[in-house]
Amino acid sequence: MKNQLNDELVSAIKNSVADDQNIANLLMNILSMGKEAVYRRLRGDVPFTFDEVSKISSKLCISLDNIVNIKNTKRAFFDLDLNIQQLTDPLDHYCDKLESCILMFQKLHKCENSTARLAINSLPYMFYLPFPHIAKFRLYRWLYQLEVISTIGSYEEMRVPQKVSDIEKRFVAEQRYIADTTFIMDQNVFKSFISDVNYFYKLNLLSNNDVHLIQNELLELISNLETVAATGTQKTGTKINLYVSNIDIESSYLHFECDNCENSFLRVFSINIMDSQNPTICSIQKEWIDSLKRYSTLISVSGEIQRTEFFNMQRELTLKMGCF
Structure with a gap:
């Protein structure tokens, strides 16, 4: 399940940025993280934490329901920092x-x-x-x-x-x-x-x-x-x-x-x-x-x-x- 969620997140990131943009460099800036740590997450060796997912979702305008791949539900979500x-x-x-x-x-x-x-x-x-x-x-x-x-x-x-x-x-x-x-x-x-x-x-x-x-x-x-x-x-x-x-x-x-x-x-x-x-x-x-x-x-x-x-x-x- 963890690998599936990680794969969904990586796929959502790729769909949210330009094809020629370096995803690793982008995530290094968003997460204030070193290159090797980012690559471990992209490979699935280390899962993204919820805090990291939240930062990525906010910065790249990615819906959390897309990340967890919610299907066949009557609920649909908007992302907004209400606070x-x-x-x-x-x-x-x-x-x-x-x-x-x-x-x-x-x-x-x-x-x-x-x-x-x-x-x-x-x-x-x-x-x-x-x-x-x-x-x-x-x-x-x-x-x-x-x-x-x-x-x-x-x-x-x-x-x-x-x-x-x-x-x-x-x-x-x-x-x-x-x-x-x-x-x-x-x-x-x-x-x-x-x-x-x-x-x-x-x-x-x-x-x-x-x-x-x-x-x-x-x-x-x-x-x-x-x-x-x-x-x-x-x-x-x-x-x-x-x-x-x-x-x-x-x-x-x-x-x-x-x-x-x-x-x-x-x-x-x-x-x-x-x-x-x-x-x-x-x-x-x-x-x-x-x-x-x-x-x-x-x-x-x-x-x-x-x-x-x-x-x-x-x-x-x-x-x-x-x-x-």
């Missing part, structure tokens, strides 16, 4: 989540037929991480929610560590190579973000200059997104489909897939995500996102009038940011 308010370093937790996504993107990058489906009611990482002031505000808002902001002060006083900026840049670089991406956007996807900015402005945690910087980046994001919608492609040449939902999307649902890799995510607790590789969850998530297309308008390449109206409305809302 986020007790985190020693929330920024380390944030970086770990982005690192898990990057490893998945690297795996998808190797597949010609990789796909992503996202139904979103708030701005996703893919949209805003290229913009430092927007990214900083989303991080600031999350830390404020965790009640650790007293150690940071105002938005202007907050300093984003270099390790955070570096991993955000890596995330942006890797996610652009998914072959076919579909976004279904709630009509209020920008409005909810603008409301957050206005709220923190009224708390005097954002200055007029802070709002101006965020506003300019948001206008640039909207223009870039409109260009992508008109062409149906990203700068990397990969395909992108944009829909605007005519009904409210109650949560953000994400599904990623390629030949031998499938992941589903739910956005929770502001910038946090819970994930699952469980086949049942992935299938349901995929079908649910696809079903939302029936209630949505395609604005990529086609739907020029609707596209223009949608993005003009987002600009009008953005220009009113900070005005009461």
Whole structure:
């Protein structure tokens, strides 16, 4: 039984990283362990401990039910660190989540037929991480929610560590190579973000200059997104489909897939995500996102009038940011 569980874990690790990535080196970093100790575990000479399995599962975004190979069960699992308010370093937790996504993107990058489906009611990482002031505000808002902001002060006083900026840049670089991406956007996807900015402005945690910087980046994001919608492609040449939902999307649902890799995510607790590789969850998530297309308008390449109206409305809302 121990060897079987070890084999399942090693198989799950291989399916979660890029083909050309050295698994031993990766595990050495995750487990803070020497090369020979890692190889003994990979060979099955020494079983992984539960603590080691937990670290690997968290870092590589591997579902524990996949590791133990649970089959024929009505239960399906999402992985999430629910104790986020007790985190020693929330920024380390944030970086770990982005690192898990990057490893998945690297795996998808190797597949010609990789796909992503996202139904979103708030701005996703893919949209805003290229913009430092927007990214900083989303991080600031999350830390404020965790009640650790007293150690940071105002938005202007907050300093984003270099390790955070570096991993955000890596995330942006890797996610652009998914072959076919579909976004279904709630009509209020920008409005909810603008409301957050206005709220923190009224708390005097954002200055007029802070709002101006965020506003300019948001206008640039909207223009870039409109260009992508008109062409149906990203700068990397990969395909992108944009829909605007005519009904409210109650949560953000994400599904990623390629030949031998499938992941589903739910956005929770502001910038946090819970994930699952469980086949049942992935299938349901995929079908649910696809079903939302029936209630949505395609604005990529086609739907020029609707596209223009949608993005003009987002600009009008953005220009009113900070005005009461």
